[in-house]
Amino acid sequence: MSEKEIVIRSIKDLLTPKMLKYSIVPFVLSLVVLYIVFFIIASMGVEQLGTLSVESSQTTLQSGVPHTESFNATIVGSSIIKFLMHYAITSWLVTFFIYAIGTFLAIYFSIFLAVIIIGFLTPFVLAELQRRSYSDIAMIGHSNLLYSLFLLLKSTLIMVLLFILLIPFYFIPFLNIIALNLPMYYFFHKMLIFxxxxxxxxxxxxxxxxYFKASSLRTKTALLYLISLIPFAIFFVAIFFVIYLGHTYFLATRELRER
Known part of the structure; x- marks a missing residue:
């Protein structure tokens, strides 16, 4: 089956009533989790910005005698933001960093969250796919819950480690795009394929x-990852990813077992 035929079949499968029902689950669960996380982070942010202490001292000589004057002030509540937003340069910088970092974290967290959620739905989606198109291929499987949790933890730790190791490249134009996305792509590819x-x-x-289809699988997951970088797109197309790669694996498995 050609790649074009796999894509067309995957889209048709996605549009079936059962698959559309599965597609709603990642969207709803992710909204609930993001809603909770948003208010937790917002609350923490307000507390951190709630109070800022400013201290300074100045020593002067008066008639040859040193005198030290100290200044202490506390900026409370939203005064910090008002102070920063009062000036054009700091206002622009604050706005830029809030939107840039916020968007970056939101997209990455949405991908991370969606991959975990669809991991629980994958067996059900593949079972439906098998019933519709691959009844001749037995779903044998080779994992269990304990090992899946271990791999999830391991992949997450490696992803975090990659984020840290690649910090020097974040400040190099063009290379920083690859450096920022490589850790998350590693996690995305590893968990979906597993x-x-x-x-x-x-x-x-x-x-x-x-081993034999490494390049093909990486190309496919790379393209799917690029799609997932569209803000919150993964919540709507996560099940399509499973269907698309599911067809790839069913066909490859059939090929192996027919030798």
Whole structure:
């Protein structure tokens, strides 16, 4: 089956009533979690910006005698923001950093959250896919809940470590785009491929597919990752990702078992 045919079939499968129902789950759950997280972070931010203490001292000589004058002030509540926003330069900088960092974190967190949520839905989506198109292929699988949680924790730690190690590249134009996205792409690719392969294949089949189709799989997950960078798009197309890669793995598994 050509790549074009896989994409067309994946879109048709996504538009079936059952798959559309599955598509609603990541969207609703993510909204609930993001809503809770937003208010937690907002509350923490207000507390941090609530009070700012300013201290300064100046020593002068008067008739040869040193005199030290100290100044203490406390900026309370929204006065800090008002102070910063009072000047054009600081106003622009504050606005830029709030939007840039906020957008960056929101997109990354949405991808991270959606990947975890669809991990729980993957077996159900693939079972429906098998019923519709691959009844001749048994879904053997090779994982369990404990190992899945271990891999999730391991992949998350590696992602965080990559974020830290790549800090020097964040300040280099063009390279910073790759450096900022590489850790999240690693997590995205690792978890999606694992969730799908561990539901369909044996461990040996998964290793063989990962070896012989490595370039194809990376290209596909890279394209899917680019789509997920559109703000909150992943909440609407997450199930499509599973369907699309599910077709890829079902076809590859059929090819292996027919040898």
């Amino acid at each position: 969730d799908i392969s561990s539901s369909i294949c044996t461990k040996e089949e998964a290793k063989e597919i990962a």
